[in-house]
Amino acid sequence: MKARVTVTLKTGVLDPQGKAIEGALASLGVDGVSSVRQGKVFDIELSGNDQASAHAALTTACEKLLANTVIENYRIDLMA
Amino acid sequence: MKARVTVTLKTGVLDPQGKAIEGALASLGVDGVSSVRQGKVFDIELSGNDQASAHAALTTACEKLLANTVIENYRIDLMA
Structure with a gap:
């Protein structure tokens, strides 16, 4: 069986890497x-x-x- | 508009980080x-x-x- 786990930062947690990508895309x-x-x-x-x-x-x-559950959410998707 | 971009390694490209996670989960x-x-x-x-x-x-x-398109695939999902 295959599964995909997605780990994302919780709302409100700063994401400097995301900010850097924003800046790079603008440049x-x-x-x-x-x-x-x-x-x-x-x-x-x-x-x-x-x-x-x-x-x-x-x-x-x-x-x-x-996942670091203090600052991250996770989502589990099972594929048949 | 929101979008999610998923970047994954192409089949056949070695993934040492994934291997390390496999080992850690077994331990x-x-x-x-x-x-x-x-x-x-x-x-x-x-x-x-x-x-x-x-x-x-x-x-x-x-x-x-x-994405580094030499070794990675990307997928774009637009959400309304």
């Missing part, structure tokens, strides 16, 4: 960009086909390793 | 993970509401800055 002449926030994505392959246990394993993975 | 006791690949996600806000021009601006942004 490169890409117009109309008003804000950029950067996050991470993890494409994970799991052995087994049980959706519930896959979701449980991924939640543990996010809480323990993939 | 933490998260079972059933057979492969991890890490990518980046950019949540972008654009001024204006024209889908076509937004898509064109984001394509330029990806080609020039956000």
